[in-house]
Amino acid sequence: MKTFLRIFLIMIAAIITSCSNGTCNTNNPAPTASVDLDSNNGGISNGESNVALTPTIVLQFSVPMDPSTVNAQTITLSTNVLTGNKLTDSGSQNIPITTIIASANNTIFTFSSESPLLPSQKYYVNVTNALTTTGLPVTGTFYFTTGSVQFVAVGTNGTILYSLNGEQWESTAFGSKYINSVTYAESQFIAVGESGVIYTSDNGVNWTSQLSNSDQELFDTAYGSGLFVIVGCDGTVLTSNNGSAWTDSSPADKDFFCGNLFGIAYGNGIYVSVGQNYDKTQSVLATTSNPTDPESWVIGNDPSNATELTAVTYGGEKFVAVGAGGAIIYASKTADDWVEANDSVKVTTAQLGAITYANGLYVAAARDGGIIKSTDANLWSLATSGTTTPLYSITHGENKFIAVGNNGTMISSIDGESWTVITPVTTENLYGITSRH
Structure with a gap:
C-alpha cells in the first residue's frame, strides 16, 4: 500500500510540474523544418529525367533559413549520395556550383553547376545541416538524371x-x-x-x-x-x-x-x-x-x-x-x-x-x-x-x-x-x- 501511494504522489508531482500559468503542456512536439526541390520556380523536380546539362536547381525550405549556413559546404551537387560528411561512392566527387542566391524571405535558394554536367548521368543534391533562423538543422537528399546528347x-x-x-x-x-x-x-x-x-x-x-x-x-x-x-x-x-x-x-x-x-x-x-x-x-x-x-x-x-x-x-x-x-x-x-x-x-x-x-x-x-x-x-x-x-x-x-x-x-x-x-x-x-x- 505504501508503494502504491508513493507512485501516485510521484505522478501527481509530474503533472503539476508540467503545467504553468494555468495551462498544461502535456503534448509539446519538437519544432521541425524541411526542404525539397522546387519545380514551380524554374527549377527541376526530385527524380526528374532528361534534365538540361546546366540545370537550374531551386531549394524550397519550409521555414526561413540563416543564409550564412546555406552555402557550398552544406549544399552539394555530386554523383552520389552524401552520408554524414562522406560520399557513399569513393569514386564520386562534388561538382563545383555557382553562388547560391537567396530569396527575400530566405526560404528559396537557387544555384546551378559551374560547368555543363555529363549527359545520361544521375546526380544528387545533398543538403546537410543547413540551419534555420532558430538554429534548427535541415537535411535532405534529392536526385535527377541528365538527358542524352541528341x-x-x-x-x-x-x-x-x-x-x-x-x-x-x-x-x-x-x-x-x-x-x-x-x-x-x-x-x-x-x-x-x-x-x-x-x-x-x-x-x-x-x-x-x-x-x-x-x-x-x-x-x-x-x-x-x-x-x-x-x-x-x-x-x-x-x-x-x-x-x-x-x-x-x-x-x-x-x-x-x-x-x-x-x-x-x-x-x-x-x-x-x-x-x-x-x-x-x-x-x-x-x-x-x-x-x-x-x-x-x-x-x-x-x-x-x-x-x-x-x-x-x-x-x-x-x-x-x-x-x-x-x-x-x-x-x-x-x-x-x-x-x-x-x-x-x-x-x-x-x-x-x-x-x-x-x-x-x-x-x-x-x-x-x-x-x-x-x-x-x-x-x-x-x-x-x-x-x-x-x-x-x-x-x-x-x-x-x-x-x-x-x-x-x-x-x-x-x-x-x-x-x-x-x-x-x-x-x-x-x-x-x-x-x-
Whole structure:
C-alpha cells in the first residue's frame, strides 16, 4: 500500500510540474523544418529525367533559413549520395556550383553547376545541416538524371558542339584539327577531318582519337551492313566494323577515282560516294556494295555535268546527290540510271553542299545560305532560311531540321520551309552536324 501511494504522489508531482500559468503542456512536439526541390520556380523536380546539362536547381525550405549556413559546404551537387560528411561512392566527387542566391524571405535558394554536367548521368543534391533562423538543422537528399546528347556539330580548330534538344548548345574542343563531318551509328558518334583524324564518342562530350592509318584529309562517313566507311582526299576509302580499328580499303590505283571524295551515303545494300576530279572540272560518282573490296567500285555518270558533287543522301528509296551550280541528280534504290532533277528549271545556281532526308522531305543547304526542299527529288522549291551565311551541313532529329555553317551559324526548322536562327555559341565555322535520329 505504501508503494502504491508513493507512485501516485510521484505522478501527481509530474503533472503539476508540467503545467504553468494555468495551462498544461502535456503534448509539446519538437519544432521541425524541411526542404525539397522546387519545380514551380524554374527549377527541376526530385527524380526528374532528361534534365538540361546546366540545370537550374531551386531549394524550397519550409521555414526561413540563416543564409550564412546555406552555402557550398552544406549544399552539394555530386554523383552520389552524401552520408554524414562522406560520399557513399569513393569514386564520386562534388561538382563545383555557382553562388547560391537567396530569396527575400530566405526560404528559396537557387544555384546551378559551374560547368555543363555529363549527359545520361544521375546526380544528387545533398543538403546537410543547413540551419534555420532558430538554429534548427535541415537535411535532405534529392536526385535527377541528365538527358542524352541528341545532336553534335563539328568545325574548325577542333570545335565540337553538343545539344540535348537542338536549341541549347554547349561548346567544347578536341585537338586543333579541322573536323569536316560527324555521323552517328551503333551507339557512337564518329567525327573525321584533316590529316586523317578520326574521333569517336559514346556520349558526344568525351572523345577518343582513333588510328586511321591515313594522313589524307577525310570528309564524310556512312554506316550500313555492319560497316563504317570513310571517304576523303585522293580517293581515300577507310573501312571499319567497330569504329575504332580502321583498314585502308582505297583502290591500289590512286588515280582510280581521279579525284577527291567529299560525300558518301548508304542505302539498300549500296554505298554511293561523290566528289570532284583533280583539275576541278568534273564530278566524281561511284558505287559499290562491298567497300572492303577496293576493286568493287563502279564509276557512274553524272547527267548534270556538274564540276563537283558535294553531298549525297538516301531516303524514300532514292539516292540524291547535290553539288556545284545547284546541281541535283537522283537515282532509284539500285543507284543506277541517274537523272538530273527538273533540268528545265533550277531553283538555285548556288553550290549545294549538304542534303538530308526525313519525314518524306528532301532538304538541301547551299553555300549562299539558301535552303531548298522537295518531296520527290525532282521538283524543288526555295525555303526561307533567314540567313545568307554559307551552309555546309544539315541533319534531322527530334522532329526538326538543323543546318550549320560559317561563323557558328545554326538554323532550325520543323517543316523545312520556315527557318529560325539559333543563338550562336561559337564563331568557328561549322562543317558537319548529325543527330541520333
